[in-house]
Amino acid sequence: MSRTVTLVLVDAAGRPLGALPPYDVPEPWWQQVGAIVDEAHRRYGVEVAVLRLLTADRPEPPGGHLTYLAEATAPPALPLAPVSVDLTPHPLRAPWAEPGGPAGSLAWATAELDRLGRTVIAVAQHRTWNLSAIWRLDGDRGSAWLKQVPSFFRHEAAVLRWLTTAAPDTTPTLLAADDTGRILLDHIPGEDRYAADEAERAAVAAEHHAVQLRAAGDTAELVAAGVPDLRGPALARWIRDRLAPHDAAVAADLLAGLDDRLDQVRDCGLPDTLVHGDLHPGNVRGDGTRRVVIDWGDAFVGHPAFDILRLTETLDPGVAARLLDAWSARWRADVPGSDPERAVKLLGPVAHLRMAAVYAMFLAGIEPSEHAYHVLDVPACLERAAAAA
Known part of the structure; x- marks a missing residue:
């Protein structure tokens, strides 16, 4: 799958210059713009910086015909197509x-x-x-x-x-x-580990456990530094506040019982800690010698089970069960008397509910022309939450 892109060009002052002819790029994912920039230079001799998505001909990524706004460092030599584009400022536009x-x-x-x-x-x-x-x-x-x-x-x-x-x-x-x-x-040598197998995911989980064990004693410091505090009742309030503008009827029973469920999770005895918030293999980078976890923007202080649930959510049930068993064994050893298995079971539906709230947060914080990146994710996560419950 590829993309067809049209670049609407402006100068450094924001004055519209016109549009380049449409062209194809091999990367289907809308946010990836390296090939867009390279092809604009190769085909038309234009140096550009892509600014933002303007329109898409399909409701969600990937692929399709996309129109982007781009800033040209100098007026291009070729004639540009006249184009009508709304360049009105928006309060939620990224700098x-x-x-x-x-x-x-x-x-x-x-x-x-x-x-x-x-x-x-x-x-x-x-x-x-x-x-x-x-x-x-x-x-x-x-x-x-x-x-x-x-x-x-x-x-x-x-x-x-x-x-x-x-x-x-x-x-x-x-x-x-x-x-x-x-x-x-x-720079971190290596590649993003999207294709990580069971053994590598197990290693990631074990390494991340050590980080979370260390962070459990520093939660006050992390919250004071600005890391979101989503411990216990705060998580329930945060989820409800962000989902309030959306139709969450499919998960109404889960939302109604959320406080009681989180009380039961607390009784399982695991400590709150630093949670990555999106610990899938694509957010792990390595070269066979060193492996690091990247993209901590979704991080919060809360329950450690959210990360192992994210790391295992797309796996074959048998593989996921082995990784979850190993995760539980580590926590039982480090927190005697805790019940990590029950915590994971209780938080399984909540993990999908939290992701619905995360996407709702994105939608509330970005301008409407870019809603297509996330708008279908909210109902999809709510459906998964209801099914898991």
Whole structure:
């Protein structure tokens, strides 16, 4: 599957220039823009930074015909097609999705690397959407990654600072961060481990257990640093508040009994700790020597079972059962008298309910033109929550 893209170009001041002819790119996922930038240069000699999605011809990713807004560094030599596009400002628009936004963030990252004695030689845009903008900066002392996130993910820098001290071998090296959601990370060799097999997932779970055991004693510090506090009753309130604008009737019984269910989870005796929030193999990166967990924007302080449930949710039941048994054995050994098996069983439906609330949070925090990234995820997660309950 591929994408057909149309780029509507503006200059650095935001003045519309016109549209490039449509062209195909091999990456089907809407937020991946590296090939879009490369093909614009190869086909038309235009240097661009993709700003944001404007329209899509299908209700959700991947694939299809997409129209993006892009900033051209110079007026292109070829004639552009006239196009009518709404460039009205929106209060929820990400700063990197505005003309001048990418240049400003790259200037910050370049200055931070210069302060560290690292000269930037080349930059490449990799991703842009409502949840992040990601650029690679290559230099004389290796590569670094600029990541910029919205306000609801800005605690990622606080998590990385804690990990740097408490579990430095498990996390990307944080080079710099500011209060606008920009973080600068050192390059991690290897690849994202989407294809991780059972043995590798088991290793990830065991390594993550050590991090969570360490974090259980630092929950107050993490909350004080800005990490969301979703312990017990706070989780129930948070879920209900975010799902209030949505039709959650399919999971009405689960929502009604949520407080009682979470009380039962508390009685299972496991400690609250740092939760990654989206611990699937794609958020693990490794090269066979070192393995780290990336993308901590979904992190919160809460129950550790949410991460093992995410790590096992797409697996064959037999494989998932083995990983869950090993997870439970570790917690029983470290917290004598606890009942991790019962906690997992009780939280299985809640994990899907929490994900529905996460997607609802995204929708509430992004402009309408980008709702297609997430709008169908809320009802899908609610259906899974109801089925699991």
